[in-house]
Amino acid sequence: xxxxxxxxATPPDDLLxxxxxxxxxxxxxxxxxxxxxxxxxxxxxxLAAGPAELREVRGVGPKLCRxxxxxxxxxxxxxxxxxxxxNDITVLTQADPEYPRLLRxxxxxxxxxxxxxxxxxxxxxxxxxxxxxxxxxxxxDQAERLAAGLARAGLTVVSGLARGVDGAxxxxxxxxxxxxxxxxxxxxxxIFPPEHQExxxxxxxxxxxxxxxxxxREPLSGMFPPRNRLITGLSLGLIVVExxxxxxxxxxxxxxxxxxxxxxAVPGRIDSRMSRGCHGLIxxxxxLVSSVDDVLEELGPLVEPARDRHGxxxxxxxxxxxxxxxxxxxxxxxxxxxxxxxxxxxxxxxVQRVLATLSVLEVxxxxxxxxxxxxxxxxxx
Numbered sequence: 001x002x003x004x005x006x007x008x009a010t011p012p013d014d015l016l017x018x019x020x021x022x023x024x025x026x027x028x029x030x031x032x033x034x035x036x037x038x039x040x041x042x043x044x045x046x047l048a049a050g051p052a053e054l055r056e057v058r059g060v061g062p063k064l065c066r067x068x069x070x071x072x073x074x075x076x077x078x079x080x081x082x083x084x085x086x087n088d089i090t091v092l093t094q095a096d097p098e099y100p101r102l103l104r105x106x107x108x109x110x111x112x113x114x115x116x117x118x119x120x121x122x123x124x125x126x127x128x129x130x131x132x133x134x135x136x137x138x139x140x141d142q143a144e145r146l147a148a149g150l151a152r153a154g155l156t157v158v159s160g161l162a163r164g165v166d167g168a169x170x171x172x173x174x175x176x177x178x179x180x181x182x183x184x185x186x187x188x189x190x191i192f193p194p195e196h197q198e199x200x201x202x203x204x205x206x207x208x209x210x211x212x213x214x215x216x217r218e219p220l221s222g223m224f225p226p227r228n229r230l231i232t233g234l235s236l237g238l239i240v241v242e243x244x245x246x247x248x249x250x251x252x253x254x255x256x257x258x259x260x261x262x263x264x265a266v267p268g269r270i271d272s273r274m275s276r277g278c279h280g281l282i283x284x285x286x287x288l289v290s291s292v293d294d295v296l297e298e299l300g301p302l303v304e305p306a307r308d309r310h311g312x313x314x315x316x317x318x319x320x321x322x323x324x325x326x327x328x329x330x331x332x333x334x335x336x337x338x339x340x341x342x343x344x345x346x347x348x349x350x351v352q353r354v355l356a357t358l359s360v361l362e363v364x365x366x367x368x369x370x371x372x373x374x375x376x377x378x379x380x381x
Contacts, residue, residue: 018043019093020077023111024214027064030108035059047071080214089188089215090115106233106259110212116188117208123181124306125317126156127295128231130249131165131241132274139165139242139274142266144172146239149292151178153320154308156207158183158235160227161196165241174202181234184211185227186219228252236299236317237262239289243277250277262298264289296321297364318364329357333367337374
C-alpha cells in the first residue's frame with residue numbers, strides 16, 4: 001500500500017479540485033472513495049493511477065476503472081467550483097476544519113459536502129427529527145413540540161426538508177428562535193420538494209442546507225436512503241415521529257443504530273398505520289420519548305465537550321436544561337470526589353440550597369453521591 005500523501009505539501013486548490021473531481025465520478029461513492037484513498041494515499045494519486053493498479057481496489061470493475069482514468073477529460077471541477085462561488089455554496093472536504101466532527105465519525109462520510117448557510121461549532125449539539133411525509137395532525141403537533149423544545153434548549157434540529165414531519169420540525173425550530181440544518185438528497189440548486197423553496201431559504205438564514213450531491217443534481221429515489229445516513233451522522237440522537245412499516249424514517253433509525261447514535265420514537269395510536277414503525281422501534285429497544293427531557297437525559301456524556309450558544313463548555317446534553325443555580329453547583333463539582341461543604345464554598349450558595357440542587361442534578365444523571373458527604377460528576381462528564 002502506498003504511503004498517505006503529505007497534504008500540507010499539496011497546493012490547497014489542487015487538493016480541493018482533485019477531491020471534487022473524484023467525488024463527481026458517478027460510481028465513486030463514499031465507501032469506494034475511502035478504499036481508493038487507503039490504497040493510493042491521496043485523490044491526486046488515485047487520478048494518476050493506471051488501470052492495472054485501479055483494478056486492484058475492491059469494487060473497482062472495468063467500467064469504474066475507465067471512468068476514473070477518463071475523469072480529467074470528462075469532468076470539470078473548476079466549473080463546478082465556480083458555480084458554487086456564484087451561488088454562495090461552500091465546498092467542504094474532510095481536510096477542512098469546518099467539516100462536521102460528528103460526520104467524520106461515521107463509517108462512510110462524504111468526501112465532499114456542499115453547504116449553503118453556516119455550520120457552527122455548537123451544531124455538534126444536534127438532534128435529528130424525521131418521520132412520514134403523510135403525517136397526521138397528531139404527528140405534526142409532536143414534531144413541532146419536540147423541535148421547538150430542543151431549539152429552546154439550545155440544540156440544533158436536523159432533518160431532511162421533506163413534506164410532513166421534516167418540514168414541521170424545521171419550521172418549529174425556526175419559530176422558537178433556534179438553529180436547524182436540512183440535509184438534501186438533491187443538489188442545493190434543485191430544492192425538493194419545490195414548495196419548500198421558501199423554507200430552505202429560512203433554514204439557510206438560521207442554519208444551513210447541505211448535500212453530498214453536486215448543486216445541479218436532480219433528486220432521484222435512490223439518493224434518499226444514503227441522504228438519511230447524513231441526517232443521523234450529524235446528530236447525537238434521532239427522534240422518529242410517525243412512520244409506517246416501510247417508511248424511510250426506519251432506514252434513518254437503522255443508520256443511527258449502526259452509527260451508535262441514540263434512537264427515540266414517539267408513540268401513537270395503536271390502531272394507526274402511521275405509528276406502526278414507531279411502535280416497532282420501541283418494541284426493539286428504542287427509547288419512548290414524550291418530552292425533550294427524555295431526550296436530553298438519555299443522550300449521556302458527549303465524546304468531546306462542546307460549546308453551547310453562550311460559549312459555555314457542555315459535557316452532557318442535559319446541561320442545556322440547567323438554570324443558573326444548577327449550573328453554578330455543577331461547575332463547583334470536580335471529576336474526583338468533592339465534599340458538599342466545598343461545593344457550597346465554591347458556588348457561594350448555602351448548604352441547604354446546594355443539597356436541593358444536587359438532587360436535581362442526580363435525577364438528570366449529571367452527578368452521583370459518594371458516601372454521605374461527597375459527590376462527583378458522572379464518569380465521562
